[in-house]
Amino acid sequence: MNKYYYAYYKKDEIRNSASGGIGHALAMDVLNKSGIVYGVSYSDDFKSAQYLRINEINKIEKLSGSKYITAEKRMPDGSFVFENVKKDLKDKKLVLFTGLPCEIAALNNYLDRQGIDTEKEKMITVDLICQGPLSSKEQSQYIEFLEKKYKSRLIDFTVRYKNPYWKPVYLKAVFENGKKHIKPLYETDFGRAFLIYGKEGCFHCKYKNENHQADITIGDFWGIKENENGYNKMGTSVVVTHTEKGNDTFKQLANICFGEVTEDKAIDKNSMYGNSREKYSNYATFKSSYLKNDLHKAVFDSRSILSKVKYLLKLLLGLKPY
Numbered sequence: 001m002n003k004y005y006y007a008y009y010k011k012d013e014i015r016n017s018a019s020g021g022i023g024h025a026l027a028m029d030v031l032n033k034s035g036i037v038y039g040v041s042y043s044d045d046f047k048s049a050q051y052l053r054i055n056e057i058n059k060i061e062k063l064s065g066s067k068y069i070t071a072e073k074r075m076p077d078g079s080f081v082f083e084n085v086k087k088d089l090k091d092k093k094l095v096l097f098t099g100l101p102c103e104i105a106a107l108n109n110y111l112d113r114q115g116i117d118t119e120k121e122k123m124i125t126v127d128l129i130c131q132g133p134l135s136s137k138e139q140s141q142y143i144e145f146l147e148k149k150y151k152s153r154l155i156d157f158t159v160r161y162k163n164p165y166w167k168p169v170y171l172k173a174v175f176e177n178g179k180k181h182i183k184p185l186y187e188t189d190f191g192r193a194f195l196i197y198g199k200e201g202c203f204h205c206k207y208k209n210e211n212h213q214a215d216i217t218i219g220d221f222w223g224i225k226e227n228e229n230g231y232n233k234m235g236t237s238v239v240v241t242h243t244e245k246g247n248d249t250f251k252q253l254a255n256i257c258f259g260e261v262t263e264d265k266a267i268d269k270n271s272m273y274g275n276s277r278e279k280y281s282n283y284a285t286f287k288s289s290y291l292k293n294d295l296h297k298a299v300f301d302s303r304s305i306l307s308k309v310k311y312l313l314k315l316l317l318g319l320k321p322y
């Protein structure tokens with residue numbers, strides 16, 4: 001039976017995590033038990049994301065924070081991530097795998113076809129509440145656009161910058177020449193595209209509510225209010241445990257603060273737990289412009305007239321509204 005919690009990591013590393021740092025706390029727990037952690041990191045140029053297999057604490061930071069793009073399943077050495085998981089399980093290692101709900105379903109399906117009974121193995125699967133990612137094509141175009149504007153190479157990038165706190169969400173890009181682009185995420189081209197555009201399948205996602213196939217689901221606890229138990233200005237995660245293994249793993253984590261909540265409270269203001277995203281009225285305009293032009297032009301074309309005027313004014317004032 002599902003159980004619902006608020007939770008956050010009590011150490012400073014929470015700053016690098018998307019919300020309450022429970023993804024990070026789970027990874028630390030497994031590494032402290034000499035296990036293997038699979039998660040998603042940006043590539044060195046930040047134009048794509050890929051799965052990594054991590055077995056050392058000093059490399060874990062790369063996984064913290066959400067990357068709002070689909071991760072490649074080929075790892076840096078060219079091997080297929082699910083094959084590595086299979087090998088680790090056959091070697092009787094403890095494995096933590098975090099991914100999007102459809103990726104966890106694909107992993108379970110793959111392992112099942114390989115004759116591996118995931119319920120019996122020492123494996124914990126975690127999926128994220130998911131509205132659907134963009135692709136590395138949109139990410140590359142956005143980064144190339146910024147690099148051109150700042151005339152410098154990007155050296156750091158996050159779409160979940162705490163400036164200085166969890167809410168509102170900021171995008172932060174840092175360039176080799178020392179300049180920084182820090183903007184509210186949903187005012188940037190990337191953030192607007194993330195809200196409007198997505199894979200067709202994400203508008204009819206099969207992995208919502210009871211169809212989450214992971215042991216644990218984590219997301220942002222958007223419904224928690226400032227004066228309520230569990231609110232943390234650096235971020236609060238919502239945690240749903242779907243299995244006994246998931247619940248036991250979560251409850252013994254070190255350095256976390258947590259408390260049980262009702263299902264209604266947990267998913268209040270987070271419709272993506274149970275519903276697929278909707279197509280906004282400007283989706284078609286965005287898509288047709290994007291297919292003919294590029295991300296920047298598509299975002300501009302999908303704005304209302306008033307929003308276009310405001311954008312152009314900000315541009316004239318040198319406020320870099322992209």
Ligand SMILES: Cc1cc2nc3c(=O)[nH]c(=O)nc-3n(C[C@H](O)[C@H](O)[C@H](O)COP(=O)(O)OP(=O)(O)OC[C@H]3O[C@@H](n4cnc5c(N)ncnc54)[C@H](O)[C@@H]3O)c2cc1C
Nearest residue numbers: 017018019020021022023024039040065067131219220272
């Ligand atoms: C595309 C996308 C859409 C999301 N939509 C929502 C939403 O609508 N509502 C909501 O509440 N939460 C959403 N989330 C989840 C949210 O952004 C946080 O990831 C979640 O709250 C966990 O935060 P944390 O601080 O506990 O974890 P952290 O400590 O930040 O750990 C994050 C974990 O997520 C994994 N991860 C990061 N990016 C990806 C990726 N692209 N693919 C697979 N795994 C990844 C990392 O490997 C890491 O294990 C989304 C995440 C993604 C990637």
Ligand code: SF4
Nearest residue numbers: 101102130132202205
């Ligand atoms: S919304 Fe559903 S189909 Fe789309 S990436 Fe997320 S889990 Fe996969």
